[in-house]
Amino acid sequence: MGTTIWYQDIDVEDNEEIIADIQRRITEIEDDLQNCRKCKDDLEQQVSEAGDTLDPETTDNLEFYNANISGLTTELNNLKRNLSQLMQKSSADEEARHQEEQRRRLEEEIARRKEEDKRRSEDMREQMKQKRQQVLNELVETERSFVRDMHLCIETFIGPGVKQNPNIDTDTLFGNMVELVELAEKLLNSMEEYTKDKPFEKQLTGCCFSWLIEDMKSVYAPYCRNHDDVLALLEKYEGNEAVQEYFRQGLDVIREKIVVFDIGSLLIKPVQRVLKYPLLLNELLKSTEDSHPDKEGLIKAMTGMTNVAQYINEYKRRKDLVFKYRQESDHSIGDKMAKISFHSLKKKTARIGMRLSTNLGISNQTVDVQFNEEELRFRNVERCLRTVKSNISLFMEHLQEVTWCQEALAADIADFYTEGSGKDVILQYQVAQQAFSDKHYKLFKARVDDRVILSLNRLIVMFNGPNQVVKKRYDKLLDFDRITKQLESLRAGDPLYKKTSDDLDIAHKMYEALNAQLKDELPQLCEMSLLVIENCAKSFISLRRELLQKIVSDFQPLIQLPYITTLTQDQANMMDAFNIAHTRLLENLANILLCPKSLREEHDDKVTDWPVHDNKSPDGKAQPSEPTAQSGVSQQSESQQMYIRQLYPPDKLYKVLQHYTASHVMDMDAVAGDLVGLIKDKDPMGGKDRWFIDNGVKKGFVPSSILVALSQVQGDSNIGAQTKDVSAYEPQTTNSTAAKPNGTENVQTYSSEKPPIEFLEPEVYVPHPEVNVPHRETHTPQGMTTQLATQDSMDAYFDDDVPDVSSNEDIYQAVYSFDARNDLECPLVEGETVRVLAFTDQEGNDEWWLVLTSSNKQGYVPANYLYKTAG
The missing domain is CATH 1.20.900.10 (Dbl homology (DH) domain)
Structure with missing residues (x-):
């Protein structure tokens, strides 16, 4: 027991030596214990052999061995318990010592690594x-x-x-x-x-x-x-x-x-x-x-x-x-047919369906405002280009026809004047005309073709590519909108969602690529095209000016010839001589039975007709004609003809073929060559032989047999010999109809577009304001006043067809003041009352009206400056 206490009191600083000593002592005790137990066993064996009797010595030995065994066992147990305690303490100390060692080594490693990182960082930075x-x-x-x-x-x-x-x-x-x-x-x-x-x-x-x-x-x-x-x-x-x-x-x-x-x-x-x-x-x-x-x-x-x-x-x-x-625009029909497949047909069908859907408003369409503006400008430039080219080509065709006619006319005049004092002058005129036809015109045409027409044609061809790209852009837009609509109807988990999303991305890229390229290049194309058109127009004007200069230089000497400057009035009036000779020729031809019946009928009409003089004052203003020998009435003036053209549509215009003297109370006199407007193609009784007409001054009946539609006589040379050719004044009519300001419906209009007021200029061929255009007042022949006043049925007969210009329907008031910019226009004062003489200009443009002011000033004013007075 003391041994145990001693081991417990031992300092464990030398833990390993003590453990070794205890282990040695345990070994010794175990050996002693084993010897004691062996001796005890031997002694007990002897006792068992000797019998039941035991001597005291044997008993003492047995007790001694038992006591030793007990003491040794106790000591052995104490030593083992002490050894276990020492072993546990040694293990804890070892663990602590090991941990401390690891900590120390870790700190050293960290310090080393920090040093290495620092050095490496400096190297990396360098x-x-x-x-x-x-x-x-x-x-x-x-x-x-x-x-x-x-x-x-x-x-x-x-x-x-x-x-x-x-x-x-x-x-x-x-x-x-x-x-x-x-x-x-x-x-x-x-x-x-x-x-x-x-x-x-x-x-x-x-x-x-x-x-x-x-x-x-x-x-x-x-x-x-x-x-x-x-x-x-x-x-x-x-x-x-x-x-x-x-x-x-x-x-x-x-x-x-x-x-x-x-x-x-x-x-x-x-x-x-x-x-x-x-x-x-x-x-x-x-x-x-x-x-x-x-x-x-x-x-x-x-x-x-x-x-x-x-x-x-x-x-x-x-x-x-x-x-x-x-490049697809250059492919032939065969190439395009070869590309047709089921896939292409499917795409085109889908596009047609999408186009119908968007047009009907069922589906939304992607709109690019900037592109729409650029495309509109592109279309306008293309239209302008084609119009310029068409107009120049048409001008060249007309010039060629004029050249042929002038050349033929010069030859005819030379044949007519084969003899006489003016033969040399006519020969010079023919030479000048021949030079124009053979030299000047051909050179002009060649230069126009080379400098103008060729450039315009090339530019027109260059528009084919952009047109094809614009078409493809709309196709890709339809694809993009169609796939977008399909994707909106699918959910994220749908098997087709991924494929449709990829298709949408591709369609969007295609559309954006074409759209961006067009927005980038269309403005450049328009600017350069306008520059080409401008240069072509300048070249054409320059070439035409050169042509006119050459014509003037060739024909100017002819005007200065003494033969021309010394012509008397009688010699100058060659038209009368021509008409007389032409009538005689027709008279001789009419006697030949082989001549066509129409020629003989034409001769019969010509017998009662006389040449019509176009008398003008030296300043060029129209003057009343001298009374004719047959009727004593005056020839219709040019201003009256213009007035009739402005008042009646072309299908109501007729020419008077021969003189007619009134034979009834309601008839009126007519002069051959007069231009009249048809009011009624029957008399009050329903007869078709007498028509009610208006010559600009009077209204009355004439036989329908002496009238012929203007459209039928514009190309007739015999009628052209009697009166001046008026085809140049024919308005360009369209199929559109509109209501006139005076309320008359179904009257043809001659202008489909209304330009801004700053560009509304009367055409140069409209009548001069100073020309006496008669007012649209109702006049009756002498002796008819009383009878017409009593015939209410006659008034009702004409009321629905004849506009009464002198009525309040033609009285308008100026909304704004207007300053005349030339002699063709009439100044207005705001609030001034005017009478409208014609609701169009000579070409039928209803943006300009012919008016008469209270101060007797006459001219054209903008129609939108006037408003209808009440009553």
Whole structure:
């Protein structure tokens, strides 16, 4: 027991030695215990052999062994318990010691790693600094080399003072290289300014690119887009030895300063350069620390230049798309038929259905207002182009007809005047006319064809491609709207959702590409087309002026000849002599039975007719004709004919074929050649033999047999001999009808469009305001006043057809004041009351009305300046 206490009191500093000592003691006790137990067993064996009797010594020995065994067992147990306690304490101490050792080693490892990281970070920072400097130097140096190479190219081939080869299309080949080099120089100067002789921490590069992003797009994109045309052009020049020699000479000059393979390798450098910018900026961004002030600028520059590269690629893709669809307009019908397939039919059917759906308002349609405006302008320019070309062609046709007629007329006049004192003058006139036909006209036509018609035709052909692209744009828009509608009807989990979404993305890209390209190029096409049209118009006017100058120079000497200047009035009135000779000829021909019946009837009409004189005063104003021998009535004046044309539609205009003297109370006198308006094609009793007409001064009945529709006699030479040809004054009618301001309905109008007031100018062929246009008042022949006053039924008969111009229906009031700008117009004062004499001008344009003011001033005023007075 004391042993146990002793072990418990022992200091455990020498824990391992004590444990070893206890283990040794345990071994000894176990050996002693084993010997004691053996001796006890032997003794007990002897006792058992000896019998039941035990001597005292044996008993004492047995007790001794039992006591030793008990003591040794107790001591052994105590030693084992102490050993266990010591072992546990030693294990805890070992664990603590092991943990402390691990902690110490960990701290040492952390310190070592920190030192290594610090050293590695410093090395990395130094490496990044060196790499950034290398990339920056490469960026600046390559930009400097690029600018130098482009300058050499410009100075060698397209610079000022360089002799150009006429066989080379320098505009297409070099494009906007000059503008491109200026932009590269600006970038180079900016980079040098922000990097040269600057500390590492203050070197900035990203901002130099960020400032020029938009310029990069606008300059590099056209050059890259044009590069495909450059390659095609270089391929074309490969077979031209003169062009190749020109290129070789230029390249030899360039090779003295730089290394260059051929002209193609020089022209592709800008394309390679703009695509290399994102790569260099990316390397520069990787080698720039986050704490560097250039980091943010480089991120913006990297994003911007990547967008520039994508924009250029998209720009080129759009061009390829436009080129593809523009080429489809050149395909033959066979090629188009060969492309028909089930897929194409399905697409066209779907587009037709979508178009019907959008037109009916069932489906929504994507609308681009800017494109719609540009397309409208494009259509207007195309319409203007075709109109100009058509008008010039029509003018040339009419001029050719006039040339033929004038040439034939000159020959006829020369045949008529085969003898006489004026033969030489007629011969000179014929020579001048022949020179115009054979020389001036042919030269004029050739120049117009070469300078005007050819250019216009080429421009018209160039509109076919854009028209095809516009059509395809609408097809792609229908596809886009159709797929959008399909996608809206699907849910995200639907099996077709992913495929439909991909189809929508493709359709949207196709539509956006065509739409953007059209919005970009249609304005340019319109501007250039208008410039071509303007130049063609200027060329045509210049050529026509030259033609007129030549005609004047040829015909002016004829006017100055003494034979012309000394003609008397009787000699000048050749028309009378011609009519007399023509009548005699018709009289002789009428006696021949072989002549057509129409000719003999025409002769019968001519017998009662006399030549009509077109008497005018020296100042050119129309004057009343002298009374004729037959009727004593005056010939209708020119202003009266104009008035009749303005008041009645063309199908109501008739010519009087022969003189007629009134034989009844309600009849009126008529003179051959008068222009009259038909009011009623029957008399009050319903008879068709007598028609009620208006000659501008009077109204009355005449036999229908002496009237012929104006449209039937405009080409008749016999009628033309009696009166002046009035076809030049015929208005251009249309099929549209409108109500006149006076309330008369179903009256034809001659103008379908109303130009703005600042452009409403009366035509030069309208009657002069000073010409006496008679008022539309009702006049009756002498002796008819009493009878007409008592015939109420006659008034009712004409009321629905004859507008009473003198009534209040023709009284209007001026809404605004109007200042006359020429002699054809009439000034107005706001609130002034006027009488409307005609609701159209001579061409039927109802924007200008002929009015008479209270001060007896007559002229044309804008119709929208007047309003109808009440009552």
